[in-house]
Amino acid sequence: MLDQTTLVEKDRKHLLHPLHHPSAHEAPLVIESGHGVWLRTVDGKEYIDGLAGLWNVLVGHGNTELAEAAREQMTNLAYTSNYIGAANIPAIELADRLAGFAYPNLNTTYFTSGGAESNESAFKTVRFYWKRQGRPNKVKIIARQHGYHGVTLATMSATGLTAYWKMFEPRVPNFLHVPAPYPFRFEGDIKPGETIGQAAARALEEAIVREGADTVGAFIAEPVQGAGGVIVPPDDYFPLVREICDRYDVLLIADEVITGFGRTGEWFALDRWGVQPDIMSFAKGITSGYLPLGGIQVSDEIHDVILNAPPTERWMHAYTYSGHPTCCAVALKNLEILERDGLVERAGQMGARLLDGLKTLMEFPQVGEVRGLGLMGAVEFADRETKAPAGIGPKVQQACLERGLFIRALGDILEIAPPLIISEAEVDQMVDILAQAIIAVTGE
Ligand SMILES: Cc1ncc(COP(=O)(O)O)c(C=O)c1O
Secondary structure, eight states, X not given: OXXXXXXXXXXXXXXXXXXXXXXXXXXXXXXXXXXXXXXXXXXXXXXXXXXXXXXXXXXXXXXXXXXXXXXXXXXXXXXXOOSTTOOOHHHHHHHHXXXXXXXXXXXXXXXXXXXXXXXXXXXXXXXXHHHHTTOTTOOEEEEETTOOOOOSHXXXXXXXXXXXXXXXXXXXXXXXXXXXXXXXXXXXXXXXXXXXXXXXXXXXXXXXXXXXXXXXXXXXXXXXXXXTTOBOOOTXXXXXXXXXXXXXXXXXXXXXXXXXXXXXXXXXXGGGGTOOOSEEEEOGGGGTTSSOOEEEEEEHHHHHHHHTSOGGGOXXXXXXXXXXXXXXXXXXXXXXXXXXXXXXXXXXXXXXXXXXXXXXXXXXXTEEEEEEETTEEEEEEBOTTTOOBOSOHHHHHHHHHHTXXXXXXXXXXXEEOOOTTOOHXXXXXXXXXXXXXXXXXXXX
């Protein structure tokens, strides 16, 4: 068994990490095993996995049913391509299982290996769709500030967090951003009598009109913005967005990479507002992160356009691992577990408990706002009046770590999204650690 020091030495020499910088890797957690919501490091410390890996480990760590599903499929058939003219059984079964599962109008799935590949596939499908409709200029994608859609070149250009752009610009043309429906710090203009939801939706409409509806192919949005700070939109926002997209012939892409498969307490989050997208991107939770799998689901209308194209204008898009049999077999088992164990309802119940707990942190003046939906929660440190950031997020994150809670911070926003199997006592323990960490940092 290798010790922490040797492993970290090798890591520093040979491993490039996502968002790499050595200053952020001085004392990394080297995680050896996981069980339920708990992670164990090589040096024997235990932590609550407060972000469920990266929002994805819905059924928790150490699930032997998923491991067994993978073993069974691997020993039966390792891999075949799913390129047109061939197929494997788990991919067919999973596509069938997913037909109409999220939204009644989405009955067709294309599989990918993750979120960015899903959004790339969505953007290309938008182009394809409008070209086949004889409207090839509809190539612009409107996204939102604080949105996260991945960091390949095109998805980075859709991502509305500018830190991801800086060292990789110029961005891909034809992506633009409108203000997010961010109640705590809305960055657009609000007309007298308007709600924030209405103002944010109007910003989308104004962008479409300004750019010319003939040039705008789609609007992409996470139902609850995740990596950008767990931004829960007001209830009137998405119904208005749907109306605007319809009015201007703009496709609506729901990026449900985090929200899909139960995290918000609904199977899929736009459902909460009675809205259906034209394309939905998913990944993460579909396998609970046990294997990489993502995909897009397209509307029946888009599917028809793909089916009716002549062979020379086919939907010429592909990934080697589209419909990987083992990933699909694990996804099927994961869906069975989520359903059988009532984990989506559990996300709603535990989410309500988490939010109640987070609200108690408002006793600290440094906490500007707490918010959440289902098991997606956030604490934002800021002045409640001026909204000026308090500048303590990373310190509180570190203090949480020292007390056994592993979470991530986006500057002054702590993001909390544990596995859906979390117990009442573990939710309370997370809140307790957060309170202790804030006390340790602020001296309150
Ligand atoms: C909403 C959303 N979309 C897309 C992505 C990108 O997914 P991946 O990292 O699998 O490419 C993420 C990743 O966190 C995400 O949160």
